[in-house]
Amino acid sequence: MYQFRYHRPATLEEAVGLYQSAEDGIYLAGGQTLLPTMKQRLAAPSDVIDLSAVDGLTGIDVNSGEVRVGAFTLHDEVARHEGIRRSLPVLAFLAAQIGDGQVRNRGTLGGSVANSDPAADYPAAVIGLGATVNTNARQIPADEYFQDLFETALEPGEIITRIDFQVPTRAAYRKFPNPASRYAVVGVLVADFDGTIRVGITGAGPCAFRGTALEVALQADLDPAAIEAVEVPDAGFNNDLHASAEYRAHLVKIMAKRAIADLLS
């Protein structure tokens, strides 16, 4: 690793101020992505600003229509939280599928959504559950948040503070995990909001997106067979050593069918 200055601010204002005054600052949450990147010398920030002591980034609030999760909430906390398991079981299930025990005990919701790895699980939930990404400056609707490969609507220095997930009538998530890392080769979350269907897809493209053609078919008939005739073009899909674009397009339908079957059971 290169040398860097380490900071541990106590407030959002302090954190943003440190970022703005740094030559090349970066926020640190669970470090599960950032630290390996720094160790491999793929990133060499001048200042690392640790968010772990910042006030207002933790806490889980479960209401009838919405589940609000602080950005610094660990994946394991989401997976085990009684209120989430009761009101939004799909989110607890999804969090429990992330990586391994070590990753779930260090990695955070905000870190995952800020990083926007194309194979990360949470982005499928942000899209599929029509979430709102709250930052120190504004509220960003899910459909505007993910923009491209590791690119989001966040401005430099903007901090995710909380994510508000809408509670659907029922929902299910299925992923085809990479056997080594458990990252999603493809993951699909299907949510039924009283007859309005949302489909969030991760792993397939450069960033998470809505499966609008699948939504239209499922809106008419919420059944795995309803998407049989839907075409999932592989144009622009990820094509790497883990899977071809064509295979990922195939997986989108398979994972969607499995999620729909779970949702109906």
Ligand SMILES: Cc1cc2nc3c(=O)[nH]c(=O)nc-3n(C[C@H](O)[C@H](O)[C@H](O)COP(=O)(O)OP(=O)(O)OC[C@H]3O[C@@H](n4cnc5c(N)ncnc54)[C@H](O)[C@@H]3O)c2cc1C
């Ligand atoms: C072996 C391994 C397996 C994994 N498997 C999976 C998997 O199956 N599924 C999956 O989804 N993920 C997986 N991950 C990634 C894991 O979920 C990480 O926790 C996540 O990518 C980053 O979260 P973090 O809290 O560690 O963030 P960090 O690594 O600390 O930060 C990541 C980036 O986000 C920025 N950031 C952090 N918090 C904020 C914030 N609140 N506001 C703005 N910017 C912020 C940082 O500046 C940095 O650029 C895996 C990781 C490892 C090492």
